[in-house]
Amino acid sequence: MSDILTIMWKEWKDALFQGGWNAWIRPVILIGILGVVEPLLGKNAWMNLSPIELVVFLWFAFFVIISIVADAFAGERERHTLETLLASRIPDRAILLGKVAMVVLYGWGVMVVGLFLGAGVYNLAHGQGQHAFYPIDMLLFTLGLGLLVGTLGASAGVLLSLRISTVRQAQQTLSIGTLVLGGAVIALLQLLPKEFFITFTPDQILLMVVGVVALLDILLLAFSLARFQRAKLILS
């Protein structure tokens, strides 16, 4: 566990917050959009965490993660730091899981801060003297699914960047992959028979979504761990 924390510390220092105030610009902008602009535009629907708001939160977490995860291995390779890291005693699993954990924590953290800031902004702008808050069950569901969707993006990104030699190449591949994934989800929803939505309650459907995303997370992480081999990374 301490090795995973070491890699997370390194990622925090190196990739995410590289020192200096300008390192905070990106998360502040993202949190500003999610926690200030969106609740002001969304009004009442915002506080209900309706499906559209839910998708906005999840998409934000996913987007933030996809935008930084390409740096995980492709960035290290491009900056010639990977070989030295691999020559140290740090175990393979710690490197991989530490990188995934830090990226997820960053994307999910932006979502969580945005979520709570949004509630405050909504109350200031539209509260009319009453204190409104998200439905607790939807809040917990959003936080949980956000974590799973974040892990999905991070695992897919790390898996891709294991073998790709430049950050740009990894980002391009991830962008195309995200479009394909989005298209596949939309196509799947259209192909599902109408009875599906009658047979199952919204809660059951949401649970199925959680199950599918969790399964994909486990598969992608397991596949990444299997593909993480020092000898191949040194040669690639």
Place this chain on the structure above:
Amino acid sequence: MAELAIRTEHLSRSFGAVQAVDDLSLDVPAGIVFGFLGANGAGKTTTIHLLLGLLEPTGGQATVLGFNTRAQADAIRTHTGALLEFNGLYERMSAEDNLDLYGRIYHMPAADRRARTKELLVHLDLWDRRKDQVGKWSRGMKQKLAVARALFHHPTLIFLDEPTSGFDPVAAAALRDDLATLVKREGATVFLNTHNLVEAERLCALVGVIRKGKLLALGNPDALRFKQGGQQVEIVGRGFSDDLLALLRERPEVASAEVQNGHLILGLRGESEVGPLVSLIVRQGAEVEEVRKGAASLEDVFLTLMEEDR
């Protein structure tokens, strides 16, 4: 027999049709600086990768500090430090964070990490710049920091892959001095890949010469100079034509013959007589003003070995 830091037995590694390391058998005693000499692409870096267990050999085996590279690579990496082809520094992090990271990786307590950071950075004259982002540093400063990082966790064995490559002579000499002092103070074994023969001559107690993955020679620099290099003769004069050089190279006692800055430089095998060669040169119409005789340098030995292997 001294304790061995490294032993390779018929170690081989190929990449497709390319034989990067070919039947390498080598013993490196503990506590010395071992120089691994070879031109670019000779197989030096691949050898380090094999010894660190980062690559699987395609044949033979190796033990490093008593650990097998195939089965106990984690243990090898725990007891070694490395400065590889690139310095591997995180340029967006500060110097002290770079060192702290590797201290954390090797599970050093926080107080030890702080003390070690100060000790090494003060010694290398980098302490005042410890908060700087490394990316803003000069190449020489970065390389010194990378040396500090390789030594940070008190490794028993340190791999250095051409640490002064691309440096100007002054910077290379300064880094070499720092390296020599640190290594002596730490008492570690050093496996030094280099094609800088002056570096090898000054630092190494034992050198191996590699070409196309094959070990051509192994010994201490003095012994190699005596055994392989023989003598060197420098002849000052005029009229050293290509025909004369070709004629000299055909002589069995001549290992090499070339003209440098108008001087004829002859590398001789063993204890050869110089007189008959001077007579030959004069008979061929060249003028001889002065003949200087001396021991071959490691560079001459290296070039002779390369020539012989062709």
